[in-house]
Amino acid sequence: MAAVLKVFEAIGRRTAKGFDEWGFGAALLAESVMWVFVGRYYRQPVRFSHTFAEMMRFGIAALPIAILLSATIGLMLAIQSLYSLGLFGAQNFAYIGIALSVTREFSPLIMGILIAGRSGSAIAARLATMTINQEVDALQVMGINPVRFLVAPMLIALVIMLPCLAMLANLVSIGAAALYVSASLDTSLGSYIYNTLQILKTDDVWHGIIKSSFFGLLIGLIGVMNGAGVSGGAEGVGRVTTRSVVQAITAIVVSDMVIGYLSTH
Numbered sequence: 001m002a003a004v005l006k007v008f009e010a011i012g013r014r015t016a017k018g019f020d021e022w023g024f025g026a027a028l029l030a031e032s033v034m035w036v037f038v039g040r041y042y043r044q045p046v047r048f049s050h051t052f053a054e055m056m057r058f059g060i061a062a063l064p065i066a067i068l069l070s071a072t073i074g075l076m077l078a079i080q081s082l083y084s085l086g087l088f089g090a091q092n093f094a095y096i097g098i099a100l101s102v103t104r105e106f107s108p109l110i111m112g113i114l115i116a117g118r119s120g121s122a123i124a125a126r127l128a129t130m131t132i133n134q135e136v137d138a139l140q141v142m143g144i145n146p147v148r149f150l151v152a153p154m155l156i157a158l159v160i161m162l163p164c165l166a167m168l169a170n171l172v173s174i175g176a177a178a179l180y181v182s183a184s185l186d187t188s189l190g191s192y193i194y195n196t197l198q199i200l201k202t203d204d205v206w207h208g209i210i211k212s213s214f215f216g217l218l219i220g221l222i223g224v225m226n227g228a229g230v231s232g233g234a235e236g237v238g239r240v241t242t243r244s245v246v247q248a249i250t251a252i253v254v255s256d257m258v259i260g261y262l263s264t265h
Contacts, residue, residue, distance in 0.1 A: 025221040032155050035148040050153040058119045059161030066165050067172055073106050074173030078180040098177045099196045107169035108208045109256050112215035115162055116248035120219040124244035127227025128237040151224050158216035166212040211259055215252050222248045
C-alpha cells in the first residue's frame with residue numbers, strides 16, 4: 001500500500017510541477033506581449049537591434065543546414081512517391097503528394113525540429129548560464145526587466161524567422177523534387193511546376209506558415225522555462241539544455257499531430 005501511495009504521490013508532484021512550468025510559460029508570453037505593445041510608454045521598449053541580432057542568429061545562420069535538409073526531404077519524397085505510385089502506374093501524379101506533404105507538414109515540422117535542436121538548446125544554455133552567474137539578478141538591480149530585455153526579442157525572432165525558413169524549405173524541397181521527377185519521367189520542369197501550382201492552394205501554404213509560427217513560440221518558451229529554472233551549476237546547465245531539446249521536439253510533434261487532425265475535421 002505504501003509503495004502504491006508513493007507512486008501516486010510522485011505522479012501528482014510531477015503533474016503539479018508540469019502545470020507550474022506551463023503557467024510560468026504563459027506568464028512569460030503575456031509579459032512579453034505586454035512589453036512589445038506598451039514598453040515605449042514605460043520608456044523600456046523592446047530593442048529592435050536585439051531582435052534583429054536574434055533573427056540573424058536563429059534564421060540567417062541556419063540557412064546552410066536548412067537548405068541541405070530541405071533538398072534532402074524533397075528528394076526523399078520524390079523517390080518514395082515515384083516508387084509507391086509506380087506500383088499502380090500513377091507516377092505522373094507524384095507532384096500532388098509531394099506538394100501537399102511539403103507545404104502542410106514536412107517544411108514546418110523539419111524546420112521546427114532543426115531550430116529546436118539548434119537554437120532551443122542555445123536559448124536554454126544561455127539563460128541557464130546567466131541565471132547561475134546571477135546576471136539576470138544584475139539586470140533587475142539595474143532596473144532592466146529581464147523579460148523585456150532577454151525573452152521578448154527571442155520570441156519575436158523565432159515567430160518571424162521560423163515561417164521564413166519554412167517558406168524557403170517549401171521552395172527548395174519542391175524544386176529538388178521537381179528536378180528528380182522531371183528527369184526520372186523524362187518530362188519538362190515547367191510542366192511539373194505548372195501542375196504543382198495548380199494543385200496547391202493558398203490555404204495549404206498558410207497552414208504550414210501558421211504552424212511554423214506556433215512551433216517557434218513553443219521553442220522559445222520551452223527554452224526560456226528550462227533556462228530560468230536551472231539549478232546545480234554546470235551539470236544543471238547541461239541537464240536543462242538536453243531537457244529543453246527533448247521537450248521542444250516532443251511538443252512540436254504532438255502539436256503538429258493535433259493541428260493536422262483539427263484542420264482535416
